[in-house]
Amino acid sequence: MSPYSESENNPWxxxxxxxxxxxxxxTDVKIGDINTDIYQSVYQSYHTNAITKAHYEQLQNTWNWIPNSLNLSKKPIKTKIAFAFGKDSIGEVQMIVDTNNNLxxxxxxxxxxxxxxxxxKFDNDSLAKVNVKDVNFERFVDNEITTVSAPLLIVYMKEYNMFLSNFPQYATASLEGVALAVASNGFKNLSYDNSELVIIDSILSEDKADENAIILENEYIEINGNTYKNRGVNKNENVLVLEKMKEPKDQLFSAQVGYKAFPFSGKEFSTGASVSLEGLKGKYVLLDFWATWCGPCIQELxxxxxFYENTARSKFEIVSIIGDSAPEDVTKMIEKYSISWPQIFTDDSNRIKEQYGIRGYPTxxxxxxxxxxxAKNLRGKDLEQKIEELIKE
Structure with missing residues (x-):
C-alpha cells in the first residue's frame, strides 16, 4: 500500500x-487508499473518464485481462478504503483509516x-486477531451495488518505511457435502479474480492449510472420486465455479503435485541449444524458477x-527458468557462481512462468x-535428501 503520487502526470x-x-x-502527512477490487475500480474509472482509453488498454494487456461486463459495474462503487498517516508532535508515525467509507x-x-x-518470525494469525479493523466498502452482486464489511490488517515495516495490508478472511462454498474455503489473491484484496481454495477438512489442526492442498485458479481439486477444475468465482452471482473433468487424472497437466508437469521448450541461455521437458523424460528433473535480484535464489546457488556436480546426469537434471531479469545480469551470475546446468528465459513466446502460475521466487x-x-519448493538439505533417496531406489 502506497500513498498517492504527487506528480501531476500520474495517470491515476x-x-x-x-x-x-x-x-x-x-506533519509529513500522506494520503492513499487500499483497493478491494482493482479490476472493478479500473473498469469504472474508464467508463467515467477517470483514466484514458490508452491506459485502460495498457492495463488489460499487462494483466492479460479481458473485462467481463457481466461481473462489473459501469456505475461507480466504493471499492477503495482511504487511509492517511503522518507524524505526531513527538515524531511518532500515526495512522487513520476511513473505516466507514464516508471520506x-x-x-x-x-x-x-x-x-x-x-x-x-511472527504469527500471522495472532497479529491479525489483535490488530484488524472492520472496514466498509461496496460490491456488485446480483446486478446490485451492496455494502459489505471485512477485516483489514495494516502493519508497518519501519526499516523500509513501508506499510503492508491484507484482508484476513475467506469465503465458503460446498459441493457434494464437501465444505470448501475460498480465498482471494492470497488475502491481498477481495476481488476474487484469482481465487484459491482448499477442502476445509484438510486444514491442519493449527488452522493452516498445507501448501500442496491449496488449489489455485485453473488447478484441479478431487472431491468424492471426481476431478474438478477451479474456474474461479462468478462475482456477480457470488458462486464458485468448478468444471467436472472427463479425462482421468493421468491425462491432465497442472503445476500440482500428482499431476503431469506442463510441457515446455526454450533455448538454453549460454549455448542456444534447445531444451525441453519432454527431452528429459526418464530422469528426475528439478524445475527452478528464479530471478537475479532474488536473495533466497542467489543464496541457494x-x-x-x-549437488549438481555430485549427481549423475543420466538420473538427475536441473533446468532453471529465469524471470524478470536482464540478460547481462544472468551472465554475471553464471560466471560468479559457476552455473553449469541449463538456463532458460521465460518470455512472451514460451510463457513458462504463466503456465506454471509462478507468483514469486524461488519456486x-x-x-x-x-x-x-x-514435490514443490524443496531446497537445501531437503532437496538433497529427497533426490538421494529417489536415485537409490
Missing amino acids: KKTELKTVGVPSSW DFSDNKIFKPTEMDPKV PNLRA TFLVNPDGVII
Missing part, C-alpha cells in the same frame, strides 16, 4: 479519493500501526551447484521420470 490522478478530516497537528477521517480512530520486523518443482510432479 483523477481516481484519487477526496478526503477531509486529517488531524491538523500531524471523512474525523470520525475514525487514530492508531499507531503495529511494527513488523521482516527478520523476525552454491547448494545447487555442489521449484521436482518432476519424476514419467513427467509427474512429486
